[in-house]
Amino acid sequence: MITWDKWLEWFIKSLAVTLSLLVGFILLTWYERRALARLQSRIGPNRAGPFGLFQPFADAIKLIFKEELTPAKADRLLFFWAPVITMVPSIIMAAVIPWGTSFTAFGRTITLYLSDISVGVLYLMSIASIAVYGIVLAGWSSNNKYAMLGGLRSTAQMLSYELALGLSFVVTIILANSMRILDIVNEQKSLWFVVIQPVGAIIFWIATLAEVNRAPFDMPEAEQELTAGYHSEYSGMKFALFFMAEYQKMIVVCMMTATIYFGGFLGPGVDRFPLLGPVYLFLKVVLLLFVMIWVRATWPRIRYDRLMAFGWKILLPLSLAITFITATGIVLQELSGNPLYFWAIPFVSIAVGLFTVLIVYRDLRRLPYERA
């Protein structure tokens, strides 16, 4: 029997997660524009409010009052629902990410996570894939060839990179011996998984960049080739919903990366003061978001066939290899009781990673007509 106070607790926590993502989106647009500007030795928006902090509100007001157009031959139903289908997964994805352990208040123990399901990793993977429906439906229902191409590219890209993403999830599942996200975090108390499996973390990061359509994998939104990709025909608040979904997904994906590979809410003193957990998670997310912006400021967009080749011919075999190495290392350690096998995992993985770089190098050195 679930009592009313349990309902209340869940309600408040859901509200906190949703609101933090909505507010986070507002702050993130400002953060990205300011950080990107600094990296390009500009200042960025600094007029509206202190340090330009009210700029997102100005943008929101502008978008609300803009005319909303639906193309004459668009599929009206799907055209309306596509932004919603894109938006909702990006929020509910955050439900399983733990913000901390638990603390006692009002005479009861309050956990700092909304839900701790035993297949949290699977939940993240599946919800992340649902978001692609919104994008492909938006592209299709717009009745616009560029939007269609953007949607198709997005689908193909997400499917391709989800394999590498899933396999680098598998690495952490093997290391933690659990699919429960809280277990994965607690397993990192002694050592973050990024130290044990650095190559896995890099693959995970690359795959998440492709998942959220960020530069250098922002093919579905390539302005120069596709006018704007799947949201070409969208304007006003419908466009804003796509924008929101994208930025919320960025936040959630950074939370995911922080949780899976960078110790999540763990940090000095978090055992004594559980409320420090959200603070540490926030700091890690801000740092990871900065890396995303930094990458966007630096690297040009990758050509589409190379994007596919990179995903299928390099990332997928490499992630398979590191999964194999991790599993073998753990099994050998358990069979022989020798921790040396466990500590061989990072070194062997890095060696395999370098070997992959060598293959890429050899491919780059070949002349175009020699390449496959």
Add this chain to the structure above:
Amino acid sequence: MSVLDPAWELVRGLWTVLKMAFEKPVTYQYPEQKREVRPRFRGRHVLKRYDNGLEKCIGCSLCAAACPADAIFVEASENTDEQRFSPGERYASTYEINMLRCIYCGYCEDACPTEAIVLGDNYELSFYDRRSAIYTKEMLLEPVPTVNMLTPQKVEPGVYKRSVPEMKDPQD
């Protein structure tokens, strides 16, 4: 080129971008902070005066003839010694430049025999309607050096016979 170069170049690019974050921003906070224009910048036109307050423009319409965009309209009237606007026989009673047509080529400046029209350094030209894009003589004429030098002036007869002043070759 070594084996690690593909990866190393990516990291080097990241480092280059990060270094930029610690450099001074190149931004000018425009309406408050304006950038100096170059000496030969061609902005909004100014009609010049002599030191004694007389207008340099003699209403010859050579600028209008030189103008490739047909932006200048000049109408001349007769000077008298009672009401003297400029040296010589005539002055521009109407002088209009349509700033929407002007292409800021500076041909009017070159064509002017008295160096009356000069392209200045004002580039903040924006209008709410087409009519206000036409700058009249009053808007273009530079202010008088001192208050009592307003045109028209009453002058001694026979002094301002010559409309085009004697000029030296340009020094620069």
